[in-house]
Amino acid sequence: MNRRTLLIRYDEIGLKGRNRRFFIDRLRQNIRSRLKDLDGISISVPHGRIILDCDEGQTEAVVRRLGFVPGIASLSVGEMMEPDLDLISQKGINWISPLLESNPALKFCVRTKRSHKGYEKTSSEVDHEVGGKILQALGNRGLSVNLDRPDFKLEIEIGMNHTVVFQNRVPGLRGLPVGSAGKVLGLISGGIDSPVAMYRLIKRGCRVHGVFFDNRPYMGQGGYDKVIRLCGVLNRFQESMRLRVVPFENIQVAIRDHCRPENRVILYRRMMYRIAQDIADSEGYKALVTGESLGQVASQTLENLDAVSRVVEGGVFRPLIGMDKNEIIEESKAIGTYKISIEPQPDCCTVFMPDRPATKAKIPELENDETRYPWRDLMQDAIEKIEVLDPEPLPI
16 A cells, blocks of 8 residues: 655744644644544654655545644645655656646646755755756646746655655644643534634634523424534534533523513523533633624624623633624635524524614613522523533534
């Protein structure tokens, strides 16, 4: 079986100074975990790179899976070779020749890095010699050189112990390795926004777990099932998300029956925040994550966001706060949550929705409303009945 070499590049990690080793080790662990069911994978970490070696038949699966690993800037598929420029040129010819059948005007270039400074030629001399041999072999079929915007880039790395030749770069997710920034708790509703917010924290190195406020007597089973599938999509990027499902119907009924109708949605959210903070405190989550975007709906004005935030002492991350709806939709499509999110199921905040919700809720009025029902007892009852799930990642 032929072997293939993947060069995995990281960029932001390279700026971490003395902590760089910690981030690299975390990224390597995440890569290994993502490929744990594939035999014969080896990973090494030379300076500034991660090198992965696999069987040729595994290459497609490895590349596809690594596209879901935060912390990778880009990767290239290549082969380990002797630093013989005739052999390297022939490899380039073998890779480019089939591409000319579909693109006879193909443009290419050669780029060399040379950490082995004792090698007999400079990087530009290698570029020129290898590029010349390839052009001599394939120029009569339409191949030409373009150093600025090539269709195909042949990359060569000449090191002390190995020389690797690579094909085009495949973009990665970038960001930081999951687990390098602690764990947080995301409030997920089944809509478009909250999965995107949670993804953004995953990409910044957090392991994100979820809490869903469930009102199946009024919402039906569909919303519950949606959220489990959304967590399955997010688990493609991090694995091991835990989802807590909080029975919320008794709290909503009490608010409906005893409080001002215009304050209902804000009162719902104050209770959601309180319960989420209780879970965070008991399970060691460092912050809450929400999908709120300033001004998107009536409950997300500055006044209402302030009224909700005041019931918790811990940090609340709102990574979408400055984004508009179109930007959020585009990102949800890119990460694969959009089609599930737009399935027509109600979310918890729309249950008993008033005709004219308050856009500038007054905290004294909210606190007065909260004296009209036993929110502490209802909150404790809901916490004691939490259902804990471990959603499986959906297939990549």
